[in-house]
Structures are given as structure tokens and as C-alpha cells.
Amino acid sequence: MASRVLLQCVRSLGRPSLRLSAANLAVRATAAPAAARRPLSFAADSRRPRWLGQSSIPSVGVLCRQYGDLPPLTLETIKDRVMYVLKLYDKINPEKLQTSSHFMKDLGLDSLDQVEIIMAMEDEFGFEIPDAEAEKLMSPGEIVQYIADKKDVYE
Amino acid sequence: MARHSKLQKQVLSLYRQFLRAGQDKPGFIPRIRDEFKENSRIKKSDVMHIEYLYRRGQRQLEQLKDVNTKQLGSFSKPAEKS
Numbered sequence: 029m030a031s032r033v034l035l036q037c038v039r040s041l042g043r044p045s046l047r048l049s050a051a052n053l054a055v056r057a058t059a060a061p062a063a064a065r066r067p068l069s070f071a072a073d074s075r076r077p078r079w080l081g082q083s084s085i086p087s088v089g090v091l092c093r094q095y096g097d098l099p100p101l102t103l104e105t106i107k108d109r110v111m112y113v114l115k116l117y118d119k120i121n122p123e124k125l126q127t128s129s130h131f132m133k134d135l136g137l138d139s140l141d142q143v144e145i146i147m148a149m150e151d152e153f154g155f156e157i158p159d160a161e162a163e164k165l166m167s168p169g170e171i172v173q174y175i176a177d178k179k180d181v182y183e
Numbered sequence: 184m185a186r187h188s189k190l191q192k193q194v195l196s197l198y199r200q201f202l203r204a205g206q207d208k209p210g211f212i213p214r215i216r217d218e219f220k221e222n223s224r225i226k227k228s229d230v231m232h233i234e235y236l237y238r239r240g241q242r243q244l245e246q247l248k249d250v251n252t253k254q255l256g257s258f259s260k261p262a263e264k265s
Contacts, residue, residue, distance in 0.1 A: 139187065140219055143195050147202055159196050163187060 101181050106153075107172050113152050114168060117145060127169045142166070149175070190233060194219075197240050204247045210255035211247065 099105075107127065115122045119141055124134070131137045131145065146162040153175055157165075165171050175181075187195065198219055205211030222236055246252060 138223065139191070139195060140198055140216075140223060143199050144202065147199060159192065159199070163192070163195065 101176075101179055103172065103176055103181060106175050106179075106181065107168075109152055110149065110168050110171050110175075113148050114145065117148065125168070127172070128167055130167050132166065139163070146171075153179075155179075188227075190230070190237070194233070194237060197237065197244065201240070201244055201247070204244060208247070208252065208254050210257075214255055214257075 111125065111127070114120055114125055119137060120135055126134075129135055131142050132139075137145075142165075143162070146157055146165060149171055150157050155178065157174075161174065165174055198215075201215045201219075202212065205215055222233075225232055225236075
């Protein structure tokens, strides 16, 4: 079955009607073997226009794999995102919010609100925080430190 | 309070499970928050009451997680014009 897909890929490469030029294609040199390594993506109809556009690159020199990922985290970006999420929370006064302000002592929240805040952080950063460690995080600075530890962010 | 007691931890984890379960179904989150806020006023020493409410909450969580539960609404009485 893989050989049949390979044949289809090679045949469609030869068809001149598929020569669609795009400016950004020059950066990604997609070779025929590299294209054939994704037989499943060729089969999916939604990917077809994109694949057809890339098939016009003639040079086979550079084999290129493409991955998708989020931009890398830094302490600054983590802090900005944490503060942004906290400012959106309706029980916190945005003017009084500092990096070192304690949720219970300075901002007057209780443990239920703290659970909600930690859940909002989980949704923002996309990973689970277990209960045992979540109940210890009592200020934005601690949250930033915890996330940096979990995500291996150094400075 | 520095450390939560075991019962407090159970209540907080129940709250978390409720919020997660109620995120996709409209109308549950305000009710969950009000209910927990109201019951947070109970004295810590009233363990029987707290445990009763905890068991009741677990049963309600099962009902919430059921696929057939879609949304929550409520009726409120308009203010009396007398």
C-alpha cells in the first residue's frame, strides 16, 4: 500500500497543472521522499491543496521535516501570563495585585477562590497541577516559580 | 491556616471536580460557586453536617457527570410590589 501511495505522489509531482508558486515555499525545500514519508497526509482531502502547493519545489537537496510547537517559555512570559489571568479574575482588584501579594492575607481570598485560580492557571498553561502541590501556591510569584520548575525554564 | 485538614482537602478536591464537570454545561458554575460559598460558613467543628453535605455533593457530582444532564436553570420570584 505504501508503494501505491509513493507512485501516486511521484505521478502527481510530474503533473504541470499542480505547479502553484508561493513565496514561502522557497524556504521549505520539500523533497519527493520527504513528501512520500507522509502518505497519510496525502490521503486526507483537507491537506491536499497545501501538499499540491509544496510539490512544485524542484531541488531535492535538503530534506526537511516540519514540526509544530508553541513558542518557548521564559520567566518573563510566564509572569505576564499569570498576572494577566489574575487580573481577569473578578474577585481580585487589579490595582492591588503584585507579584508577591498573598492570596489570603493581602487579597482577601479564601481557599475556594484559590482552587479556582489554580484551575485557571491549569487551563492557561495546559498541564495538570496535582492538589497536594496546588494548595501550597499562595502568591503569583510562587505560581511562576512552580510553572518554571515544571516546564524546565531557566534564566 | 497553614495546612488544611483531611476533610478540607476532600471538600476542595470535590469543588475542583465540580468546576471541571460543570464547565461545558451552561448554568452550573454560578450555582456551584454559590452553594460552596454558602456552606463555607459552617463552623469547622460541625463535622457531621460537613460530612453529610460532602456525601450529598458526591451524589450530585455523579448526576452532573451523567451524559443526560445538559443544563441547569432556575426560577426566581419577582420582587413583591406591595
